[in-house]
Amino acid sequence: MEVSFQGRGRLLGQEITDTGTYWQTIRPGGILYGEGHVLFMTSAGDIVDWVGGGIGRPIGPGYKASYGVWGSAQTSSEKLARLGQVADVLEYEVEEDGSYRWTMWEWIGGGMSAEEAASAR
Numbered sequence: 001m002e003v004s005f006q007g008r009g010r011l012l013g014q015e016i017t018d019t020g021t022y023w024q025t026i027r028p029g030g031i032l033y034g035e036g037h038v039l040f041m042t043s044a045g046d047i048v049d050w051v052g053g054g055i056g057r058p059i060g061p062g063y064k065a066s067y068g069v070w071g072s073a074q075t076s077s078e079k080l081a082r083l084g085q086v087a088d089v090l091e092y093e094v095e096e097d098g099s100y101r102w103t104m105w106e107w108i109g110g111g112m113s114a115e116e117a118a119s120a121r
Contacts, residue, residue: 001024020038
């Protein structure tokens with residue numbers, strides 16, 4: 001199945017519109033697996049190009065599902081440059097009617113302390 005979406009939110013303190021598409025398959029046991037591509041655009045014209053994948057489960061009727069998602073981004077935006085320097089992990093929740101919300105965290109990995117990660121930025 002291929003899914004396209006568009007929404008609004010905030011990313012690194014910037015108001016954004018996210019527009020994307022992903023494909024998904026159903027694995028044995030009802031596990032959902034997919035990969036996708038998202039463009040985040042600010043009102044000032046900054047663009048982030050994000051690619052990732054995820055695994056989830058249906059959790060209710062209709063489209064209701066919960067996913068764990070990973071990805072990485074590229075951007076020439078100074079305001080959003082941090083996204084191109086880390087791996088992203090997300091919780092992506094889809095409601096019965098197809099509406100969605102997500103929360104993103106950066107994963108710095110490599111056994112770095114918070115201070116080391118801050119100086120690497």
